[in-house]
Amino acid sequence: MRAGDVYGFLGANGSGKTTTVRMLLGLVLPTAGQVQLLGEPMPKAARRVLPRVGALIEGPAHYGHLSGRANLALMDAAGPGGVRRTRTARIDTVLEQVGLAGVGRKPVKAYSLGMRQRLGLGAALLRRPELVILDEPTNGLDPQGIHEIRELLLDLNRGGTTVFMSSHLLAEVEQLCTRVGVLDRGRLVLQDSLATLTAPTGATVVRTPDPQRVRAALDGRVLSVDGTRAVVRGEDPAEVNAALVAAGVPVTGLALQRPTLEEVVLAAASSSADRVDAPGERSRR
């Protein structure tokens, strides 16, 4: 991935997203090949690289008997890069950022799932990292929370932070990411910018109560018809509209046809990896 991206790392359950994230962070050692993080080999350069990275790995984890603030202070002190002098100020900043500023001395075991997720995100942001690696960052959040976190991530990205997030919530990735990679059974099967992947197909979707009349009016250009919808070859909806109106066809909607991210991902990846079929076809490695 490139610096400055918001990178969406997609893949079915069991496709290897979390294992990849753990390898990046030096938690799991690869049996073959090398891992590079910020241009440095992992896990060899862990002490140099990881202080520049913030991570949320497979859900947050905290010491339940301590307050959120005490948890952040302990985590910050547990590795290099957390300067003690600025610790209190940085903790205040991230609690503000993730929306936990008023939570006080309550122990973490009394937090809701969403609050724990926010605190985990706060821990990842504590050292103002260049890169944040987030595994399912909006897990457990309500719709308002998801919206808030999305705004926070976009804000960080505008400030120069590179964001790497793994998710299987396609809608979330579609709203947030600039680049997308799709993992299927441990292999990267697709990687491109979201704009390219969901670029217009060169066709226009027409909504009308009577699609058969579209077929009559634009003979030879109609690619498919179903219900109240017709797909017409042509990259300019205005031109298509003019042609239809001239022929007296009522039009209720017009849009450029774009593949959804879901269609792209489904086309690139095979069946869900937690589906186990009877032997016959050996899975690719």
Added chain:
Amino acid sequence: MIAVELRKLFRRPRTWVTIGLLNALPVLVAVLLAVTDLAPRPGEGPAFLSAVLTNGTLYPLAALAIVLPLFLPIAVALIAGDSVAGEAQAGTLRYLLARPAGRTRLLVAKLVSILVFVFVTVVVVAVIGYLTGQLLFDVQPLGGTSVSGTTLTPAQVAGRTLLAVGYVAVSMLGVAAFALFFSTLTDSPLAAMLGALGILVASSLLFTLDAASSFAPYLPTRYWLAFVDFFRAPILWRDIVRGLGLQVVYVAVLLGAAWANFATKDVSS
């Protein structure tokens, strides 16, 4: 990192509950003895207990002898077994390592915090034992009587008590090393603790078995009670030295194994 581990250990209510419960039994025994005046006969029951009615100064030692066979090892195995496996189970291990805390550093910090816990616990037992002894029993200002029957000055009693406290603490390090090693093997703190206790129970049982006498000198619990030898006249060093040597070997081997396992382990918890 060491400071972080110590803060985690001593800010955790469970640590203090463990130490508190550990002291409950010696205090209860002291109260019972003081109320009923029925001490066990010499040679029966935990060491020194027969003497405390006439000399409360010896109660720290009696307290240690009471908790040594079971309670103290349980407390140590609980904390040491929880050290790595507890973090793995809570999920905080992956965040510590991604910080990065450094695997060897983390293990060393855990080890130091366990050592501190062992010493604090043993000292607290001795101090509470001392206070209980002073409060509930007659105190002989002229010192005490050694196990061999000679008289010890108060300074000698104090000095030898400190030595005994140190020896008991070192004896517990073997338990701690077993539990720490198991703690790196599993994600379940309970399994690590029970594994270490299982070793101790097996060791105590084999010790009583004549058929196992060929390797009895190498059992981890073999020399635990040698702290009594500090109160012979003169001090009987033989078992004490062997006990220390044995603990050092166990600790070195098990820590090496714990490090070898943890430093290259895939952390998937």
